[in-house]
Every structure is written in C-alpha cells, then in structure tokens.
Amino acid sequence: MRHGSPRKIEVATQALARFALAAENLGIRVAVIDFIGGEARLIKPFSVPVRLVQAALLDDSVAGGTPLADALGLARNLLETQRDEPMIITVTDGEPSSVEDVKSQIMSSFAPICSLTIATDSSSNTLSENASELARYYERQEAVFTPERLDDRLDQFASLLAGF
Known part of the structure; x- marks a missing residue:
C-alpha cells in the first residue's frame, strides 16, 4: 500500500470513505474493519454513522502487515x-499476509465476498500474482489501476448493492 503515485493507501482510503458513505446514504448498514500495526480491528461498527469516523477512515498511515484473513474472519x-x-467488500492491494488463509476465509463465508483491488503501482495494468490468484475466489473483483478510474469502479461496486 506504500507504492504507486498516489500511494495505493491514499486511493484505498478515499474509496473506502466514499463507498461507506454512499452505501449508508442508500440505507445500507455498514461496518468497517481496518488494519493497524498488523492487526485487524473494527473501526466502524454498524451502529456508528460514517460521518463520526470519517477522519479514521481517511487515515492513510501504513504500518505492519495485511492480515486480510483475520479481517475476513x-x-x-x-x-x-x-x-x-x-x-463483505475488501479494499486491498491484493497482497495479504497469507493468500492461503484468505482463500480459506472466502470459501468458508456464507456471505459473498467482493474485492476492490487497488493496483495503482502496476505499470502494465495487470494484477500481481497474488491478486490474480485471489480474484478467482471472490464473488466479484474489480481493479483500480489509475486513481482517475476510482469513481467508475465505485459505481460498479454500488451496482452490486442494488441486488442486495
């Protein structure tokens, strides 16, 4: 998440904040889990409005690993x-601490898991090996290769909500 221009974490936090607010405005209850110091934590419970935690959602500091499997659990x-x-929607760079653990969590989930993969550091507009492997397991996966395409990808994800 440290790479890319702008850094992938900056794109991811913008995507997360925008998407959470848009979903909440549609009457969809939203909870958000993030990573801090290599640990997954609930940063926004269903009962707390997005506007009250918006500063935390936009925090783009990076430290520790990506325990995506722990977050999915x-x-x-x-x-x-x-x-x-x-x-469940992940906003990720597709480089979790353990690909196998993430696959296991996805296959064990009763809820569909979709991914918005931030790949703004890809010069060839292709996903990394890990992100490509995980894409096969998600219910749906969209990638953002340039920050300018973020709104398009968020619109595509919002269309997923129409069926829920």
Whole structure:
C-alpha cells in the first residue's frame, strides 16, 4: 500500500470513505474493519454513522502487515448476528499476509465476498500474482489501476448493492 503515485493507501482510503458513505446514504448498514500495526480491528461498527469516523477512515498511515484473513474472519463473525443480506467488500492491494488463509476465509463465508483491488503501482495494468490468484475466489473483483478510474469502479461496486 506504500507504492504507486498516489500511494495505493491514499486511493484505498478515499474509496473506502466514499463507498461507506454512499452505501449508508442508500440505507445500507455498514461496518468497517481496518488494519493497524498488523492487526485487524473494527473501526466502524454498524451502529456508528460514517460521518463520526470519517477522519479514521481517511487515515492513510501504513504500518505492519495485511492480515486480510483475520479481517475476513472478524467480518464473518460480525455478520453472524446481522444476517440481513450481508456482503463483505475488501479494499486491498491484493497482497495479504497469507493468500492461503484468505482463500480459506472466502470459501468458508456464507456471505459473498467482493474485492476492490487497488493496483495503482502496476505499470502494465495487470494484477500481481497474488491478486490474480485471489480474484478467482471472490464473488466479484474489480481493479483500480489509475486513481482517475476510482469513481467508475465505485459505481460498479454500488451496482452490486442494488441486488442486495
């Protein structure tokens, strides 16, 4: 998430904040899990409005690893009590700490898991090997290769919500 121009983390935080606010404005309950110091944590519970945590959602500091499998596990546990047509959406650079653990979490999830993969450091507009491998497991995967395409990709993801 440190690479790219602008850095992938900057694109990811913008995407997350915009998408969470748009979903909430549509009446969709949103929870957000992020990573800090290599740990997954619930940063925005369903009961807290996006506007109250917007500064935290836009925090683009980077430190530690990407325990995406831990975040998916936390999301799955959170959704166990929220079975009203749940969906999990990851905003990731496609480079988790453990690809195998992420695949296991995706295959174990009762909720569909989609991914918005930030690949702004790709000079060839192709996903990394890990991101390509994971793309086969997601219900749907979209990639952002340039920051200018972020709004288009967010619109495509919003269209996913129409069916939920």
